[in-house]
Amino acid sequence: QQPVQSPQAVILREGEDAVINCSSSKALYSVHWYRQKHGEAPVFLMILLKGGEQKGHEKISASFNEKKQQSSLYLTASQLSYSGTYFCGTEERSNFGNEKLTFGTGTRLTIIP
Amino acid sequence: DGGITQSPKYLFRKEGQNVTLSCEQNLNHDAMYWYRQDPGQGLRLIYYSQIVNDFQKGDIAEGYSVSREKKESFPLTVTSAQKNPTAFYLCASSIDLWRQGYGAFFGQGTRLTVV
Numbered sequence: 392q393q394p395v396q397s398p399q400a401v402i403l404r405e406g407e408d409a410v411i412n413c414s415s416s417k418a419l420y421s422v423h424w425y426r427q428k429h430g431e432a433p434v435f436l437m438i439l440l441k442g443g444e445q446k447g448h449e450k451i452s453a454s455f456n457e458k459k460q461q462s463s464l465y466l467t468a469s470q471l472s473y474s475g476t477y478f479c480g481t482e483e484r485s486n487f488g489n490e491k492l493t494f495g496t497g498t499r500l501t502i503i504p
Numbered sequence: 505d506g507g508i509t510q511s512p513k514y515l516f517r518k519e520g521q522n523v524t525l526s527c528e529q530n531l532n533h534d535a536m537y538w539y540r541q542d543p544g545q546g547l548r549l550i551y552y553s554q555i556v557n558d559f560q561k562g563d564i565a566e567g568y569s570v571s572r573e574k575k576e577s578f579p580l581t582v583t584s585a586q587k588n589p590t591a592f593y594l595c596a597s598s599i600d601l602w603r604q605g606y607g608a609f610f611g612q613g614t615r616l617t618v619v
Contacts, residue, residue, distance in 0.1 A: 392563070393546060393548070393563070396546075423607050423608070425607070425608075431612070432594065432610035432611060432612050432613060433547070433594070433610050434610075435607030435608060435609070436607075437607075438606070438607050478546060478547060480607075480608070491537075491549060491552050491560070491562060492537060492549070492552070492596075492598070492608060493549055493562075493563070494539070494546050494547035494548075494549070495546055496544070496545060496546035497546040497547075
């Protein structure tokens with residue numbers, strides 16, 4: 392079952408901030424974040440492994456609340472290059488170790504000058 | 505250069521024909537995946553493989569088949585049983601799912617159109 396992302400789409404002016412949320416109905420081992428430009432392959436941004444872990448990548452950071460089975464991606468002072476569709480990917484826990492990598496439905500981010 | 509290659513980029517087939525999409529990686533990754541992308545539905549998992557000669561069904565495996573005879577290769581066959589095969593197909597690979605801290609690398613995708 393796919394994780395749920397919100398919002399589905401967001402339009403920002405350059406310099407504004409955005410938050411993209413990802414939630415799962417299943418216990419998670421990790422959460423991945425990817426960005427896909429139109430017509431291109433998704434590109435890996437970051438992975439969060441531990442509950443409460445936060446990571447940063449330039450002005451893009453993320454948090455992982457393992458207990459709530461949720462993750463959020465934070466984009467601050469957005470730039471035109473941040474436009475694209477953002478996907479969260481989740482690895483579910485199992486008795487045999489990590490298993491399949493399942494992606495959310497995506498959040499389309501549009502940055503306007 | 506290391507990477508993951510999908511071919512062809514565009515593929516046209518007549519309804520009722522089976523078609524095989526190629527995915528090759530030279531990253532020495534253990535895990536490989538196939539996803540289908542339709543507008544508004546994100547990436548849906550078709551099949552995945554953690555080691556050679558082993559693979560598991562994803563969320564939408566019906567009408568598809570795969571093989572994993574070599575570590576580098578994970579071809580996907582779209583059979584005539586797939587009711588709506590026209591879509592963008594993405595292959596990905598990652599270091600063993602049991603390791604920590606690594607994301608997945610994607611190929612450039614194959615856009616399949618069935619007429």
